[in-house]
Amino acid sequence: MRIEAHAKINLSLDIVGKREDGYHLLEMVMQEIELHDIVEIEKADKGITLSCSKEYIPCNAKNTAYKAAEMMIERCGIDGGVRISIEKNIPVAAGLAGGSTDAAAVIKGMNEVYELGLSLEEMMDLGLRVGADVPYCLVGGTALCSGIGEIVKPLKPFSGVDVLLVKPAFGVSTKDAYMGFELDKVKRHVSTRRLIAAMDIRNLDLVAYNMRNLLENVTLRKHPILKTIKESLSEHGAIGTLMSGSGPTVYGIFSSSEDARKAEGFFRDKYREVILTRTR
């Protein structure tokens, strides 16, 4: 079975509290994009075999897809194994939920090939055991996510908007980004309602104005190059720019596809990963 595992961008990320276990309480608008990995899943007699098109990604129990398969076998009492292969197109450690979306694909795929009959809610509960972004990845589309990310409320689709992703040649650890964040220093939270209202009427300028990510300061302070990329995206026609998740990917949204293509031409040779895509 072949599954497209799509990446996401954050149109917003607000941090509104912290749990006793250290996890942060969030309010964020997540948006699926066209960019995707291809995950192939097949039943096997026993054990988990994983292969990946990028040799630097671990193919053992450290891989989120492996973790998802292990968890499914254990939790669903599956008598058998699985063969998984991942064609990796999503930049890694980038803030684009690359690992989480592969895990979500494995959960969906195993539900099918083993005819488990799990509901979406049941899969989301299982997915949360692998990572906070997995429940959203199972739902996809445009959504308001709260809790630690696992409460997913679908929003009106916001598809077909040109997005240029720019990721420099370093990764960011999600854990470190959250650890560098100080909730008591926040002066102004994100205007999530205004952002959603602007998306509803598809007013891109107003969407751009209300896009904010409270983790941006943490990662931009550590990597000032990201600020330079954001400024450069604006100079090349982006009507709004933001860091996705914990970074380091920053993106620009464009109201003209031609501007987006021109900007891609400018950035292509300057940074490690430059991808022109669209909201889905």
Ligand SMILES: C[C@](O)(CO)[C@H](O)COP(=O)(O)OP(=O)(O)OC[C@H]1O[C@@H](n2ccc(N)nc2=O)[C@H](O)[C@@H]1O
């Ligand atoms: C930055 C985002 O991608 C935004 O969508 C997510 O919040 C991160 O989701 P994720 O990668 O699935 O996160 P997990 O793998 O569950 O957690 C990685 C680490 O991030 C921190 N973490 C994650 C989610 C959250 N709500 N609060 C946190 O503080 C925790 O230190 C955790 O150890």
Ligand SMILES: Nc1ncnc2c1ncn2[C@@H]1O[C@H](COP(=O)(O)OP(=O)(O)OP(=O)(O)O)[C@@H](O)[C@H]1O
């Ligand atoms: N299936 C996978 N795809 C990509 N990275 C994986 C995978 N499994 C494990 N990893 C490891 O997980 C780390 C984080 O990668 P990932 O791409 O999931 O981060 P991310 O895009 O920042 O995700 P998020 O936005 O959910 O925080 C990397 O160090 C990578 O080696």
